Amino acid sequence: MASLFPRRLLGRRNRATQTERVRERKHEGFLRYANFRWAKISGGLCLLVITSYALIDVTPRPNGGSWYGYTLGTIGALLILWLTALGYRKRKMTRDAWSLKAWTSAHVYLGLSLIVIGTWHTGFQLGWNVHTLAWALMMLVILSGLYGVIVYATLPAALSNNRDEMTQMQMLEAIRAFDRQLHAAAQPLSPEDTAPVLASLDEDPFAGGIRARLSGRYPKDATAAALRALSLSHGGNADARQKVIGLLSQKEAALARLRAHLRIRAMLEIWLYVHVPLTFALIAALSAHIISVFFYW
Amino acid sequence: MSFILRRISTTKTGKQIVRDQPLPGASITLGRDGGNTIHVADLAVNPQHATISSADGRHVRVQASEGLGFDLNGRTLDIADIDSAAGAELRFGGHRLTIAREGENIILLVERIDELSQSSKDVDEARAFSLAAVMPGRRMGAWAFALVVLLAFLIGPIWAWHSYRSVDVRPQGYHADKAWLSGPLSSAHASLKNDCQACHVDAFVAVTDKACVGCHTGEHKAMSASHADASTAMLLAARHPPGVGEKVLAGFAKAFNKPQGRCVECHTEHEGAGPMPPTPQKFCADCHDGMASRLKAAGFKVDVADAGDFGTAHPEFRPLVRAAPGAKPARAMPGTGPLVDYDGLKFPHDVHLAANGGVARMAASFRGQYDFGKKLECQNCHRPDADGVRIKPVVMERDCAMCHSLAFETVGGVTRTLRHGEPDQVVADLYAYYRSTPPSRPLQLGGMERRRPGQYAEGQLYNIYFREVAVRPNRAADAVRAVFSKGGACYDCHTIFAPASGNNWRVMAVNQTPRYLEKGWFDHDAHKATKCADCHTAAPGSKAASDLLVPGLRQCRDCHVGEGGARLVKVETATESPCAMCHEYHSDGGKPWMPARQRKVNSAAITHKPLAAIYDVSLITGTEGRGLYDVTWRTPSLHGARRGG
Numbered sequence: 001m002a003s004l005f006p007r008r009l010l011g012r013r014n015r016a017t018q019t020e021r022v023r024e025r026k027h028e029g030f031l032r033y034a035n036f037r038w039a040k041i042s043g044g045l046c047l048l049v050i051t052s053y054a055l056i057d058v059t060p061r062p063n064g065g066s067w068y069g070y071t072l073g074t075i076g077a078l079l080i081l082w083l084t085a086l087g088y089r090k091r092k093m094t095r096d097a098w099s100l101k102a103w104t105s106a107h108v109y110l111g112l113s114l115i116v117i118g119t120w121h122t123g124f125q126l127g128w129n130v131h132t133l134a135w136a137l138m139m140l141v142i143l144s145g146l147y148g149v150i151v152y153a154t155l156p157a158a159l160s161n162n163r164d165e166m167t168q169m170q171m172l173e174a175i176r177a178f179d180r181q182l183h184a185a186a187q188p189l190s191p192e193d194t195a196p197v198l199a200s201l202d203e204d205p206f207a208g209g210i211r212a213r214l215s216g217r218y219p220k221d222a223t224a225a226a227l228r229a230l231s232l233s234h235g236g237n238a239d240a241r242q243k244v245i246g247l248l249s250q251k252e253a254a255l256a257r258l259r260a261h262l263r264i265r266a267m268l269e270i271w272l273y274v275h276v277p278l279t280f281a282l283i284a285a286l287s288a289h290i291i292s293v294f295f296y297w
Numbered sequence: 298m299s300f301i302l303r304r305i306s307t308t309k310t311g312k313q314i315v316r317d318q319p320l321p322g323a324s325i326t327l328g329r330d331g332g333n334t335i336h337v338a339d340l341a342v343n344p345q346h347a348t349i350s351s352a353d354g355r356h357v358r359v360q361a362s363e364g365l366g367f368d369l370n371g372r373t374l375d376i377a378d379i380d381s382a383a384g385a386e387l388r389f390g391g392h393r394l395t396i397a398r399e400g401e402n403i404i405l406l407v408e409r410i411d412e413l414s415q416s417s418k419d420v421d422e423a424r425a426f427s428l429a430a431v432m433p434g435r436r437m438g439a440w441a442f443a444l445v446v447l448l449a450f451l452i453g454p455i456w457a458w459h460s461y462r463s464v465d466v467r468p469q470g471y472h473a474d475k476a477w478l479s480g481p482l483s484s485a486h487a488s489l490k491n492d493c494q495a496c497h498v499d500a501f502v503a504v505t506d507k508a509c510v511g512c513h514t515g516e517h518k519a520m521s522a523s524h525a526d527a528s529t530a531m532l533l534a535a536r537h538p539p540g541v542g543e544k545v546l547a548g549f550a551k552a553f554n555k556p557q558g559r560c561v562e563c564h565t566e567h568e569g570a571g572p573m574p575p576t577p578q579k580f581c582a583d584c585h586d587g588m589a590s591r592l593k594a595a596g597f598k599v600d601v602a603d604a605g606d607f608g609t610a611h612p613e614f615r616p617l618v619r620a621a622p623g624a625k626p627a628r629a630m631p632g633t634g635p636l637v638d639y640d641g642l643k644f645p646h647d648v649h650l651a652a653n654g655g656v657a658r659m660a661a662s663f664r665g666q667y668d669f670g671k672k673l674e675c676q677n678c679h680r681p682d683a684d685g686v687r688i689k690p691v692v693m694e695r696d697c698a699m700c701h702s703l704a705f706e707t708v709g710g711v712t713r714t715l716r717h718g719e720p721d722q723v724v725a726d727l728y729a730y731y732r733s734t735p736p737s738r739p740l741q742l743g744g745m746e747r748r749r750p751g752q753y754a755e756g757q758l759y760n761i762y763f764r765e766v767a768v769r770p771n772r773a774a775d776a777v778r779a780v781f782s783k784g785g786a787c788y789d790c791h792t793i794f795a796p797a798s799g800n801n802w803r804v805m806a807v808n809q810t811p812r813y814l815e816k817g818w819f820d821h822d823a824h825k826a827t828k829c830a831d832c833h834t835a836a837p838g839s840k841a842a843s844d845l846l847v848p849g850l851r852q853c854r855d856c857h858v859g860e861g862g863a864r865l866v867k868v869e870t871a872t873e874s875p876c877a878m879c880h881e882y883h884s885d886g887g888k889p890w891m892p893a894r895q896r897k898v899n900s901a902a903i904t905h906k907p908l909a910a911i912y913d914v915s916l917i918t919g920t921e922g923r924g925l926y927d928v929t930w931r932t933p934s935l936h937g938a939r940r941g942g
Contacts, residue, residue: 056542061568063480067546125569130450130476168426172416179414186340187329191365194340201340201414210431262426269428277438284446291451292477294553295458296497297504 031153033105042109046116053120062123064131065293072121076114077286080138083111084279111145114138130292134285141282144274151268159264162257171258175205178251185247188240193233196226197244200251205258214270216263223252300325300349301399302335303406320405324350327389335407341390349405357381357396357403367394450476458494467492480567487570496566503555509564533558534595535584578860581876582606607874608859616813616847622792622805628815629845636845641807643790644842649673659700667699675829675836685822690809693717703786706730715786720802723787724777731773736765777802813847817879831855 049072058066064073086107093100118138126132163171179201186197203222212218227248230241300320307313325334330344337346347361357379359367366373368388379385381398388394391411397404412418424430453473461467474493482490489495496508510517524532539547550557563580586605593599602612613631618638620627629636649656650673657672664670669677678696682689691697694717703715705727716722753759779785781793781802792805830836832848839846851866858864860875 063568065479067542067549070549071545125480127478127480128476129478130454131479133446133450133476169422172420175416176414179416183340183413184338187338189340191343198340201416204415206420206425206430208431210428213428213431265426266428273428273432273435273438276435277442280439281442281446284443285450288447288451288454292454292474293479295455295500296474296477296493297501297553297555 028101029153030101030104030108031149033101038102038106038109041106042113045110045113049116049120058123061125063125064121064123066123069121069123072117076117076121076138077290079110079114079117080282080286083107083114084283087276087279108145108149111142115142130285130288134282134289137278137282137285141275141278144271144278148271148275151271155264155268159261159268162260162264164257166257168261171254171261172205174254175251175258178247178254182244182247182251185240185243188237189244190236193230193236193241193244196222196229197248200226200248205255206262210266210270213262213266216259218259221255223248223255227252299402300351301402301404303404305406305408317404319402323352324348327394335405337389337392337407339390339392339409342392346389351381351403354401354403355381355398359387449473455500458500461494464494467494478567481570482566483568484570484572486566501554504559504561506560509560529558531592531595531597532584534597535588535592537583537586537588537591578606578875578877581880585876586610604876606859606861606863607857607876607878608854608863609865611850613850614814614817614847616845617810617815618813618845619808626808626810631849636847637843638810638813638845639843640809641792641805642842643792646836646839646842646844646846650675650837656700663699675833679829681821685825686820687811688821690811697790701786701790715780720781720787720804723780724801727776727780728770728773731776732770734769736762736769736772813845818881819879 053062053068056068058068063069086103089103090100118135122132122135126135166174182197183201186194189197199222208218227245230245230248233241300322302318302320304316304318305313306316320334322334326345326348327333327335327337327342328344328346329337329339329342333345335349343362343365345362346365347359347367349357349359351357358376359379360376361367361374366375367377368374369377369379369385377385377387379396381396381403384395384397386393386395388410391409391413393406393408393410395404395406395408397406454477455474457473461472469491472491472493475491477493478490481487496504498505498508506517521527527535547557549555582605585601585603587603589599589601589603604611615628615631616636616638617626618629618636619625619640620629620637622639622641624639629638648654651657652672660669660673660677661671667677678691680689681687693701698714698717703717704712705715706713713726715726753763781787781795787793787804791807794800794803794805796802824832832852833846834848834852835844836846854864854866854868856868856870856872857874857878858868858871860873862871862873864871
């Protein structure tokens with residue numbers, strides 16, 4: 001091996017690994033990676049673009065077809081392809097200088113710099129055409145990514161608080177336990193009283209569409225309805241009913257925790273449903289944009 | 298016959314244990330209540346749900362009570378008769394009741410088949426807890442979106458282009474390639490917005506000059522003519538060496554098959570609705586700044602000077618002049634002495650514009666009759682033409698004759714004048730005059746003194762008079778000679794050729810050049826607010842008509858600076874002047890085109906000069922007279938001597 005890899009290279013590699021270990025110990029996330037190295041690079045790039053745009057006099061007026069526009073456009077298009085490659089890169093984790101963390105850090109900050117590169121490439125000429133479509137898709141992708149970064153930075157704490165040292169399956173298991181107890185406790189109830197309990201048992205804790213997931217509101221919740229129905233019920237076995245009511249409110253609490261968990265997870269994940277499909281729409285629009293320019297040269 | 302309840306339980310190892318329990322009686326009950334023969338702990342089952350009985354030991358009757366039925370073969374029933382030999386499966390809530398026959402006994406198998414609750418069902422944790430459970434897949438979305446975009450914005454436009462390839466003019470309506478429009482077309486081309494192929498003829502081939510010249514035939518010829526029909530190679534050689542940016546652009550152009558030197562490189566389109574943008578100075582200066590050396594290096598003959606910016610880098614004007622009397626007009630070469638232009642006239646501007654002296658006194662004596670003030674002003678003789686752009690030639694009858702009279706006789710109160718512009722007629726008129734009139738009578742013949750006849754001897758009275766009468770016609774020759782010679786009416790203003798080899802007296806032709814600056818445009822109308830002498834500074838001091846009084850670059854630069862405000866001298870009210878203010882590419886004889894917003898002249902800033910400035914000017918021109926454009930001239934009827942002279 002030593003003959004295959006020069007000692008010098010191995011040394012550098014070891015040093016890089018060493019630095020990475022220190023970073024890991026310090027719990028340095030992708031945002032703060034290497035003391036905001038990529039934030040600085042990206043910020044510098046934006047500043048360069050903005051100042052040079054102001055200094056360079058493109059006649060008759062700035063647009064994507066000037067030499068400056070071509071330059072920004074080429075940089076932007078290559079950057080978009082490289083940023084898309086994160087989807088491939090993230091499936092291959094490494095710990096070196098170009099670790100996934102470094103890559104993600106660069107992805108986030110260079111992606112944000114694309115706002116300036118792409119927008120200044122347009123020369124602020126927007127219209128109802130494929131060129132502006134590509135720009136708009138790019139902005140949507142970037143903004144959804146920005147949202148993703150923000151929720152990644154803020155929501156995990158809420159997620160952790162909510163789960164109260166329980167795993168997801170433990171949350172589900174709690175509901176299952178309450179269901180079993182409910183089933184047993186409700187046996188003495190009259191048929192009128194068992195119907196709402198049965199409805200609560202039949203309810204899927206994962207039911208509800210994307211709207212319920214994101215809002216955390218389940219207006220047709222059967223457990224809450226059962227609780228209401230039993231509280232109003234009279235006659236029959238009152239002791240058994242009280243026990244069922246107690247179990248129902250406990251199940252309700254467990255359900256609320258699970259649903260809060262689902263809501264936070266939905267908010268953590270929803271941006272990817274914009275970010276990823278629109279990225280491919282963007283690449284398609286970008287291809288159409290570039291081909292159209294050369295087609296009607 | 299008896300009913301046997303069979304229960305099956307499964308051990309942890311998966312082994313099934315079957316327990317049979319005979320049930321007493323021919324009728325048994327089934328329900329959630331503990332008092333039933335078959336107790337089913339299922340909330341979906343009623344406390345007393347059904348009765349199972351058999352009359353003959355073979356057929357089983359199942360009858361539901363309390364309204365809730367059971368399911369048999371997918372149907373909900375309240376009562377059913379079942380042949381136990383054939384067997385059946387009944388469903389009560391989450392449980393299944395299987396009826397079968399073994400020997401003489403009817404076997405009732407009861408087992409829970411549904412989960413206790415929905416939550417008890419097995420879940421795929423990774424999927425159930427994530428959004429993947431409620432959202433269409435991201436991969437699906439990616440493909441769908443990409444496909445839609447490609448169809449609408451790539452395939453569609455290419456299809457539109459393909460389907461109209463051999464069509465001259467596209468029909469109205471939406472065409473998919475409109476989505477490719479990179480910006481609104483200029484107002485001149487607005488009608489082409491649905492027809493991309495009008496200019497973009499072939500795929501991946503940059504717009505060619507052919508597409509432009511197809512409609513713009515005249516402009517193309519004029520453009521070539523104004524550039525001396527220079528070849529494309531020469532035009533390309535004239536361009537300035539590319540900077541970093543242009544190298545980038547040229548690199549793109551080369552890499553993607555975009556030829557250079559096409560119309561559209563300067564006349565960019567899709568730059569927004571409205572008129573095409575006026576050509577900025579850069580488009581001229583890109584070539585003309587330092588062009589001579591580049592052309593020379595490329596092996597072309599150069600006869601045009603470098604020009605980069607009016608304020609700082611512009612060659613001296615080369616007005617069209619006649620360098621010698623009778624010479625052909627040619628563009629002057631500045632820097633080789635004072636410029637002269639021989640128009641054939643003798644006219645000392647200094648004498649005529651002087652504030653005192655004979656001319657001023659004579660002009661003053663005409664006040665009230667003509668538009669003169671205390672002295673002559675430029676505008677008394679020079680007047681703008683109809684559109685105000687140029688100055689009309691001076692016309693003798695209108696502008697000179699009130700002082701420089703050609704009168705020679707009065708007949709019955711009518712003054713006869715020599716015919717201006719027709720020397721032969723002048724000669725003939727003078728001869729006729731001398732032939733038809735006697736000499737003035739000698740003084741001695743007047744009075745009432747008695748005269749004796751016979752005084753015919755030489756030296757005597759009659760002799761003198763008759764001699765005068767006899768030779769009078771011959772005096773005409775002297776008069777003609779006098780009028781054409783020094784001190785005579787013609788000679789004062791014109792260059793005269795004496796009779797020689799069969800020719801009579803001749804007057805040199807007068808040529809008042811209507812436009813001195815042929816390559817650029819000067820619009821007098823745009824300079825109304827300025828006094829003549831502000832620019833024509835040499836006029837008040839000029840002693841000879843051959844002095845060229847056309848202002849030079851220096852005078853223009855008193856107000857006009859480069860497009861970007863560049864200047865060499867101090868300018869108080871600067872007028873930014875791109876090349877196209879005076880020059881135009883497509884010489885069509887008209888004023889250079891300028892967008893309306895640029896046509897506005899900041900004349901207030903020029904006319905409202907500080908008093909000192911006016912005073913300075915009046916030192917040269919004398920006290921203020923009426924402006925060139927204020928003259929209301931009682932125009933005498935003129936004959937067609939429009940050429941001047």
